Amino acid sequence: MEYCELGNTGIMVSRLCFGGLVIGPLQKNLSTDEGAEVIAEALSLGVNFIDTADLYDTYRHIRRAMEITGIRPVIASKSYAYDREEAKRTVDKALTELGLDSIDIWLMHEQESEHTIRGHWEALEYYLELKQKGIIRAVGLSTHHIAAVKAAAVFPEIEVIHPITNKAGLGICDGTMDEMLMAIKEAYEAGKAIYGMKPFGGGNLLHSFRECVEFVTSIPYIHSVAMGMQSLEEVRMNVALFNDLEKSLSTLDEYRPQTKKALHVDFWCEKCGSCVERCKQKALSLNNDGLQIDTGKCVLCGYCSSVCPVFALKMY
Numbered sequence: 665m666e667y668c669e670l671g672n673t674g675i676m677v678s679r680l681c682f683g684g685l686v687i688g689p690l691q692k693n694l695s696t697d698e699g700a701e702v703i704a705e706a707l708s709l710g711v712n713f714i715d716t717a718d719l720y721d722t723y724r725h726i727r728r729a730m731e732i733t734g735i736r737p738v739i740a741s742k743s744y745a746y747d748r749e750e751a752k753r754t755v756d757k758a759l760t761e762l763g764l765d766s767i768d769i770w771l772m773h774e775q776e777s778e779h780t781i782r783g784h785w786e787a788l789e790y791y792l793e794l795k796q797k798g799i800i801r802a803v804g805l806s807t808h809h810i811a812a813v814k815a816a817a818v819f820p821e822i823e824v825i826h827p828i829t830n831k832a833g834l835g836i837c838d839g840t841m842d843e844m845l846m847a848i849k850e851a852y853e854a855g856k857a858i859y860g861m862k863p864f865g866g867g868n869l870l871h872s873f874r875e876c877v878e879f880v881t882s883i884p885y886i887h888s889v890a891m892g893m894q895s896l897e898e899v900r901m902n903v904a905l906f907n908d909l910e911k912s913l914s915t916l917d918e919y920r921p922q923t924k925k926a927l928h929v930d931f932w933c934e935k936c937g938s939c940v941e942r943c944k945q946k947a948l949s950l951n952n953d954g955l956q957i958d959t960g961k962c963v964l965c966g967y968c969s970s971v972c973p974v975f976a977l978k979m980y
């Protein structure tokens with residue numbers, strides 16, 4: 665496994681990052697032990713970087729994996745907090761559930777532009793205070809927006825950027841992948857740490873798995889790439905790809921990544937509209953026939969299911 669310094673943070677990470685979303689309740693919903701087993705496999709094979717979020721409910725899986733392996737990985741988490749109180753609550757929850765005194769990276773979740781960054785400034789100031797105390801090592805943001813990458817590049821307070829990055833540009837809300845790459849390059853050259861997300865478009869691009877891997881691993885402006893992994897087989901395949909891309913690509917045609925996921929709406933949907941409002945990809949709408957999913961826009965994140973009051977949205 666290849667490791668590098670994550671921008672100017674002084675944090676060494678593996679080029680492959682374990683994307684924690686997919687094992688949690690918003691997607692595969694593995695039990696604590698099942699999820700921990702998958703994470704532990706990644707850790708034991710050299711992956712030292714885990715991405716999660718307050719929303720994902722995966723701290724317990726990560727904690728158990730650390731107990732099993734005795735390995736303390738680099739952990740990045742995220743929060744939607746915009747004020748000090750919520751920022752404190754979410755960081756405290758992460759530390760308590762992970763059983764740690766400090767966390768490596770804390771991100772402002774789903775930022776869109778300079779304006780949303782300013783709207784979360786009180787929370788950002790709290791994270792920077794924790795950084796001064798050594799409780800957080802680096803602060804940043806995650807985003808599906810080119811405008812947020814451009815803005816983050818010029819804010820000295822923001823050290824880490826976690827942008828959506830896949831060959832089709834799927835999920836980018838305000839432009840093309842080429843434009844996103846230009847923004848990422850500028851941020852990288854400004855010394856920002858960059859780790860990509862959704863290299864397979866949340867699963868939509870699994871039919872061209874090989875091209876997706878070749879694309880994302882060839883970008884010179886990315887320190888690490890978060891890949892969601894739900895099984896031991898996926899962990900072993902992804903680690904093999906990152907250890908020896910050429911050799912692994914030659915055997916890739918025999919590999920069948922997990923069948924395509926899809927978002928499903930159960931018949932008891934009450935048409936309340938909460939999920940429509942929640943989806944920042946604008947992939948959901950309501951009409952007389954009920955809830956409609958635009959599969960061309962949906963990145964299969966599962967975030968919409970977190971706000972459904974009757975648990976009518978499921979990913980499988």
Ligand code: SF4
Pocket residue numbers: 927942943944945946947948957961962963964965966967968969
């Ligand atoms: S519809 Fe749901 S799963 Fe699809 S992009 Fe929107 S929030 Fe994510």
Ligand code: SF4
Pocket residue numbers: 929932933934935936937938939940955971972973974975976977
């Ligand atoms: S949040 Fe749930 S109940 Fe409301 S419209 Fe969406 S799927 Fe239906």
